Amino acid sequence: MIDIARELQVVANTGRLTMGTRQSIKAILNGDAKLVIIAANAPPSIRQDVERYAKLAQVPVVTYAGTSWELGGALRRSHKVAVVTVIDPGESNILSIAGGPNVQK
Numbered sequence: 001m002i003d004i005a006r007e008l009q010v011v012a013n014t015g016r017l018t019m020g021t022r023q024s025i026k027a028i029l030n031g032d033a034k035l036v037i038i039a040a041n042a043p044p045s046i047r048q049d050v051e052r053y054a055k056l057a058q059v060p061v062v063t064y065a066g067t068s069w070e071l072g073g074a075l076r077r078s079h080k081v082a083v084v085t086v087i088d089p090g091e092s093n094i095l096s097i098a099g100g101p102n103v104q105k
Contacts, residue, residue: 007093021083036084067080
């Protein structure tokens, strides 16, 4: 099983990602997004918006088991992060979670 928090750190160091709802939606609409990760406690309005755009663009969506504080901590940020979008996975294996059981397509 893949440790999403560790893989996110690898992406942050070797690849490209965006944090935040607006930046994530922009990346989805531009066709840059490879994977979207949403915190388990993300507000329903944010979750619905991001999932709608991701579904239209056929980008996999994964629900992070932790809170937005924990997702921010996984990215070594001292603030909440509700949505993370992977643009370039770099040297990580994070895209392999796109076929897991908690993925919404």
